[in-house]
Amino acid sequence: MEATTVAEVLAELATLEDRKVRAVNEKHGDDHGVNLGRLRAVAKRLKTQQELACLLWETGDTAARLLALLICRPKAFERAELDAMLREARTPKVHDWLVNYVVKKNPHAEQLRMAWSADPDPVVASAGWALTTDRVAKKPDGLDLAGLLDVIEAELRDAPDRLQWAMNHCLAQIGIEHTGYRARAIDIGERLQVLRDYPTPPNCTSPYAPIWISEMVRRQSD
Known part of the structure; x- marks a missing residue:
């Protein structure tokens, strides 16, 4: 052939x-x-x-x-x-x-995650945050979750769109997966108001972190 x-x-x-x-x-x-x-x-x-x-x-x-x-x-x-x-x-x-x-x-995913997260190009940085979000959900051991929330709190509101979306996803994932940080994650979302008014189709979950976190936690408890 x-x-x-x-x-x-x-x-x-x-x-x-x-x-x-x-x-x-x-x-x-x-x-x-x-x-x-x-x-x-x-x-x-x-x-x-x-x-x-x-x-x-x-x-x-x-x-x-x-x-x-x-x-x-x-x-x-x-x-x-x-x-x-x-x-x-x-x-x-x-x-x-x-x-x-x-x-x-x-096998180089973790090295790339750390390098990309700190990259000055916001599109590249968004890839680093996407990899971080994956680790938050699947392999959180070794991650500084409080430190991640510090960065998100300081930079999320003014981040360019693609980077903002990735950081917001990380914020929501921390709140969904880690009960000890849930209240702080929701509080950050409520204060920053990022994506609060994002148009969301019926039967879809809003990307606004407080709503996203609450809805996913509710589903997990059903």
Whole structure:
């Protein structure tokens, strides 16, 4: 069986392009028009192909990069490679998938978490906070939760949008997962009022931390 080429994949992605999907995605800062369900179907057929994934990433095409993240081997990347990839991943969906599908599964995740969290680029820093939020939920041992709340309290209100969203998620996760810090997390959220008026569809939980924390704790107790 012959290996699939980059040109063949790009041609297939072009046939999946949908103007309506692109219009919706562009409202969220993503420049691609491929339905993600169809993209996942392509990835399922291709299976894991690290070399092809790297070549697709190098094209710079958003749909190709999303596909690359689905067919790569997360543990195969060196720390410097992931750092470079994150700094190139300027669209929200590529950024999110890179962090959640690849970096979290990579052995360098903790080193990258610490480096990125302190990065002057707010988009890069948001990735560090996303990794921190994951640790708050799954591996909190060794984290300075009080120190994290100190930073959030001082910087959340004036943080750029993407970084603010990531820090706010961390605030909520601390309140949800750690009863000893719940009251303080809710208090910080109430005083800062970040995302209090964020439009939330029916049956969805508000990203406003006090409501988010209270709702998730309620669900856990049901």
